[in-house]
Amino acid sequence: MAQVIEVRNLSKRYGDKVAVDGLSFTVRPGRVTGFLGPNGAGKTTTMRMMLDLDRPTTGQVLIDGSRYRRLAEPLRRVGALLDANAVHGGRSAHDHLLWLAQSNRIPSTRVREVLELTGLESVAGRRAGGFSLGMAQRLGIAAALLGDPPVLLLDEPVNGLDPEGVLWIRTLMKGLAAEGRTVFVSSHLMSETALAAEHLIVIGRGRLLADTTVRDLVEADPRSYVRIRTPEPERMHTALTHSGIRVREAPDGALEVYGTETGKIGELAAAAGLAVHEASAQPVSLEEAFMRLTEDVVDHRAGGRR
Numbered sequence: 265m266a267q268v269i270e271v272r273n274l275s276k277r278y279g280d281k282v283a284v285d286g287l288s289f290t291v292r293p294g295r296v297t298g299f300l301g302p303n304g305a306g307k308t309t310t311m312r313m314m315l316d317l318d319r320p321t322t323g324q325v326l327i328d329g330s331r332y333r334r335l336a337e338p339l340r341r342v343g344a345l346l347d348a349n350a351v352h353g354g355r356s357a358h359d360h361l362l363w364l365a366q367s368n369r370i371p372s373t374r375v376r377e378v379l380e381l382t383g384l385e386s387v388a389g390r391r392a393g394g395f396s397l398g399m400a401q402r403l404g405i406a407a408a409l410l411g412d413p414p415v416l417l418l419d420e421p422v423n424g425l426d427p428e429g430v431l432w433i434r435t436l437m438k439g440l441a442a443e444g445r446t447v448f449v450s451s452h453l454m455s456e457t458a459l460a461a462e463h464l465i466v467i468g469r470g471r472l473l474a475d476t477t478v479r480d481l482v483e484a485d486p487r488s489y490v491r492i493r494t495p496e497p498e499r500m501h502t503a504l505t506h507s508g509i510r511v512r513e514a515p516d517g518a519l520e521v522y523g524t525e526t527g528k529i530g531e532l533a534a535a536a537g538l539a540v541h542e543a544s545a546q547p548v549s550l551e552e553a554f555m556r557l558t559e560d561v562v563d564h565r566a567g568g569r570r
């Protein structure tokens with residue numbers, strides 16, 4: 265299928281260490297997909313296998329139905345940012361991009377375009393070795409965009425960036441997805457990823473923990489609830505519990521309703537002829553939902569082992 269990345273039963277073992285453990289998921293075009301997991305979860309290893317930089321112990325990754333190494337003109341098919349410091353430090357930004365373009369039969373006019381797109385024109389003649397982390401990230405992204413690829417793989421692109429750089433990358437990724445590209449971006453930061461990504465793949469200890477939208481991730485958390493105020497809390501309580509819904513009474517007399525959404529509660533209230541003065545969703549924060557999902561797979565956390 266066009267521009268789809270299919271990860272199938274992917275595993276990677278380093279000696280005794282299982283870095284990636286039977287991962288299967290699909291990344292689709294037209295949206296940013298965040299690839300989330302705590303440190304050491306296996307994100308970089310997975311991305312390296314997507315690019316055929318590491319050999320899977322089992323399984324495979326198909327991009328447009330092919331292994332990366334079988335793609336003709338791969339830079340025109342897949343743009344990747346893995347390690348922003350992987351640049352020949354003695355070359356200027358311009359020459360680095362020109363060398364990449366020429367070795368991939370990409371017209372040299374494209375070099376100017378990507379320098380402009382990444383805001384690097386004014387420093388294009390400077391040695392890339394002297395670049396700040398933010399500039400190096402931009403240069404890495406310029407290289408990823410050189411072949412105008414429909415698929416982009418970015419490993420921790422916001423790491424170490426200042427707020428302006430973070431906003432720039434977020435806007436760029438959303439723009440690329442809106443053009444119909446497949447954008448797959450890893451991070452260990454939930455809140456930042458949720459601002460850029462519509463869809464999330466969450467892993468822990470190499471295993472898939474969630475393949476979901478940001479909204480569903482929060483709604484699926486059992487601590488999310490809907491706060492209801494009604495003049496007849498007892499009748500409301502009964503109506504809800506009779507429908508198998510868990511309810512708790514808040515100290516101020518409101519009801520906290522778990523495991524269902526506002527619309528459903530409204531319908532039950534209407535059927536029972538109950539007035540509702542307040543119905544407000546009280547979702548857990550994204551960070552809380554992410555922590556809950558990954559708590560069993562984090563090896564070390566402040567305060568010691570759980």
Ligand SMILES: Nc1ncnc2c1ncn2[C@@H]1O[C@H](COP(=O)(O)OP(=O)(O)OP(=O)(O)O)[C@@H](O)[C@H]1O
Pocket residue numbers: 278281282283301302303304305306307308309310452
């Ligand atoms: N070449 C290697 N040899 C041995 N172990 C490795 C190798 N590469 C990665 N690992 C181990 O595999 C696990 C997954 O690492 P990986 O770098 O893929 O995680 P990550 O999710 O990208 O983490 P981070 O957010 O810290 O970058 C880690 O425990 C790591 O120590």
